[in-house]
Amino acid sequence: MFAILQGPCVLRGEVGSRAVLRRSMCIRVFNLVWIHRARHIRQCRLLLRTTSASARRGPRADLPHYLLHASTILHAADASIISDRLRFALTFALGKLGATSDCGRAKGRSGGMIAELLRASEAQGLSASEQDYYVSGIRAGVRVDGRSLLDVRDLMVETGVLPSAAGSARVHFGETDVLVGVHTVIGDETEGQGHRVPRTLGEALNFQIQIPGALSRDSRDGANVAMMLQQRLEAVFNALDEKALHFEQRILVQPNRMWWQFSIQVLVLRTRGLASLLDASAAALRAALRSTQVPRLHLLPEDEDALPKILLDEKSGMSPQLLDAKLTPMTLTLCQVGGILIADPDAFEELCADAFIQVAMDKAGRVCGLFVSSNEHGIEPTSIVAAVKAAREVCVGWLESVDLILDEDLKELENLFVPRSSHTGFLHTR
Amino acid sequence: MAASESRVARAHVARLEHVSGTGSYAGPGTLLLGKRRYEGGSEEPHDLVLPGNDLFADGTYVRGHGTHVRNGRLVSSQAGTVLTVNRLVTVRPFRSRYVPEVGDVVVGRVLQVAGKRWLVDINAVQEASLLLSAITLPLGEQRKRTYEDELNMRAFFAEGDPISAEVQEIRSDASIALHTRSNKFGALRNGVLLQVSPSLIARAKKHYVRLSLGVSAILGTNGYIWLSPHDLETAQNEDKTKKAGSRSDAPLSEERYITPLSVGPEAHLRVARARNAILLLNARSIPIDPVSISLVCEECARQGVDVKDMTRREVASRIADTVQTQLSAASHLAERPLRA
The missing domain is CATH 3.30.230.70 (GHMP Kinase, N-terminal domain)
Structure with a gap:
């Protein structure tokens, strides 16, 4: 199993080598959780064991499963069973953290940020008002070509x-x-x-x-x-x-x-x-x-x-x-x-x-x-x-x-x- | 004269394409290669040619764009329609960038804010320029542009903003100058910009149109089309105020510049329907005007086609075929008096 978390969600200092982005990623990320708070939460420990074990075993694991675990923990966190620090750590691990000073460099080095490339590849972007229109359509559940949110094209x-x-x-x-x-x-x-x-x-x-x-x-x-x-x-x-x-x-x-x-x-x-x-x-x-x-x-x-x-x-x-x-x-x-x-x-x-x-x-x-x-x-x-x-x-x-x-x-x-x-x-x- | 001629040419192209598509005619090959004379004012003034086709220009002629001489014969070097003006023979290509004419209504996108002017992409060979002095100030203020205005240009139009404008002048170096000196021109909000082939949009009396399905459209001559939901209630109010005698040229309120309308799912769907109809017409090279757009929409409604399915290939071709037949039937009737 591997999850490549790019850009700001990549842990600081570990972005440089590509190897880190591959298999060891989830271990490191969840070790962070471990360090922070895991001893309080049985569920979390369980989660840690499965992810790190599967990462060791090979490149295949049931990802939605562990992600569901992660989100249940987050839900639990909402119910204030888990301390804020754990929630912070988990959200950090799964990508929700504001930009840090390292992010800019990380982007430049990884060279794979879709958003970055997009901005460069479209000679002319959308204006703010057009973006508003697109977003309001998506909020209303109708996309600009008439599809609903999760429809795919042929x-x-x-x-x-x-x-x-x-x-x-x-x-x-x-x-x-x-x-x-x-x-x-x-x-x-x-x-x-x-x-x-x-x-x-x-x-x-x-x-x-x-x-x-x-x-x-x-x-x-x-x-x-x-x-x-x-x-x-x-x-x-x-x-x-x-x-x-x-x-x-x-x-x-x-x-x-x-x-x-x-x-x-x-x-x-x-x-x-x-x-x-x-x-x-x-x-x-x-x-x-x-x-x-x-x-x-x-x-x-x-x-x-x-x-x-x-x-x-x-x-x-x-x-x-x-x-x-x-x-x-x-x-x-x-x-x-x-x-x-x-x-x-x-x-x-x-x-x-x-x-x-x-x-x-x-x-x-x-x-x-x-x-x-x-x-x-x-x-x-x-x-x-x-x-x-x-x-x-x-x-x-x-x-x-x-x-x-x-x-x-x-x-x-x-x-x-x-x-x-x-x-x-x-x-x-x- | 040029404008009417090009309109005929476009209608003609559309009909020929329809014919070659269904195969009921002798076929495009015979039509293109058949011996035919091109003379000014002949009854068949335009025809389709492919690169390498003989243009049958006998006697004295002047070589125009899209032609060259091979073995003493004038030969087309582009796929397009032949235009002859007196002895000048030109071939106007189907697929080309927009060739501006003074007075055209265009939709464009601001690319760059330069000193005292904006550079605007209007799908022409060059970027058009819109001078600071050629815009209407908010609230319709009439005054000289100051240095502060110059510093504040992004407040009027910023990079990436879609705008509608009119071609004011084509200078001797072929650079294009636009102006937005009317209330109907200016920054466009609350809608989507589409890009179609400029040859499909004929110059018409009205480029600001209200489509029957509750969408207002700006069909830019340059092939850019702006679609926005058209609120039926406000439209009625506008009509009332017009009837009440207020000038349609009245200064703009600040609101129209700033507030985005809140748009419901139903309005989004209407715009999506118009958008898909236009793209369908574009994919099949059918001229885009309010009639053809509403024909597509009616046809879709009749066949019970969902908005999102209009982009599907097989659905699109089915609908385009019927619409083409309807259009060509209509154009036969319409074209006869035009030619006489």
Whole structure:
């Protein structure tokens, strides 16, 4: 489990290293609670044990669960069972704390604040009166395009769009249009320094993200956005454990020595605003991975030390395996405008937002990643819980409907390759 | 003359697009490439061309914008409509930035406050400038602009503010000067700004329109559209005061500059409906005017389409098709006397 709390909600002094932002984050944050007041509260101690244990165990845990714990504590705090200091510590931990002098530097260094980038990417912002109008609409429950608060726009997924790639997908979502191609390469340990046997799917993915300069005001913005997108996609797909992909069978060619490396190219064709960028890219990446075909291989062992020779399996070589990535997640961006949570903001709603919450969710409804960024006023922990709940409904619905169609397509694809023995047509006499 | 001509051209474009969309006509290919003469005052004064199409300009002609000569023939270098004025042959592109004309009502957004003027984005090639001396002061004060006014310019219009204005002058270096010297121009509040293709908005008598669905709109000639909820009660009151004989040019009250109206969910929904209708028309390149907007809204109401579903692709195309048929039926009737 990891929760990346960015900007002001990141603890002071610990922002600099990226490692801190990953797994150790929740331990540190909750240690703070521990130090402050935990000995008085049994519930809190329970909470601490679960979070730190799960953080040690691996990248997967039931996040809404612990968040619910956190909010119950906060409710309890409201009932003045818990002292103010604990409440302070918890709110601090979950992101509600005013700007401190370190925040400015933290923003500059992390380079991933959505709000910051947004301000730079839109050449012209919204005027105060327009923002008022947007906010008043959201307060009234009607957004500017007629959606209600938690409605999302249509998501269109198309797979198999690039004939030369092992897997590809194109996604239209709102104002965003993303193309993802997956290419397969065999990686082994002898190749260069940086190659290590991957332990998770995320480690087997190499990203290359292109955002055309025309989409942003200056090229540095594009680079920043690409960096942020890559970090988040990596984080989301890193969170998958082996089971998610039949890792042993599908990705490791020879355990501990050779494996399939997937180089992933994300090309952003069109976008306005940034919120839907991650959602569209994650959906496209998932669809592309699901439809990725990995060739079947024969390994010819020589001696024990040398790497085996690789042959394409002639008999079944033309019927590649599908990379069954059913358990990979999709993401949903929510933002808070005037204290109210809305799902899938468009480019202008983004400009009015106080905070962003991006939730990655798999088909079982488990959180695979959570990104929170907010302005200097922070965000209520309860709205994180609400966001996760809302995302659960949307993402699970998406995943089910996308899979329904993808499954059919992929079955068709597999059937295409089945009758290999008679591929010579009428010349085949027997 | 230019204005009426461009109106015809736009209506024509719309009809042709409809035709090519439904396929009931011979098709866009035959139409575009068919041999046709372009002469001043011929009965087919405008047509659609693609880059590389022969313009069939024989004899003496003057090369205009959007054309070039290849193998001794005048050839279009842009996709657009052909305009001939005497022997000058030009191609006016469909997709272009806004080309201003003096007197156009535009909606823009203030980009920068510079010395004694604002720079305004009006979707033209250059940013337009609005001089401090070219605005109405609050309360309609008539006086010389002082140094204090100059220091206080952000109080009138700040960066990011949407404004409506009129094109006052196009100077010899093609820079554009705006003015807001009337009560109807000025900062816009309590609404949304939309951006559509400028070629879809024809120059008309009225650009400040009240749409039938309770929304007032400013259809800027530059393709920016301002929508705000239009309160039916206050409108009646306004009408009464007008009838009572008060000047419509009366100085503005301070209130109109400052107070935002409180808007209920129902009004937000009305604006959302108009917004989605306009974006639907824009996506299908149908000219945007009060008639077409209300046609879309009526069609949506008839088919029982929810406001939020109007942005859906299949719904949009279904509605746009019916609206196009209705519009083209109407334009056949309307255009005949115009041409004669």
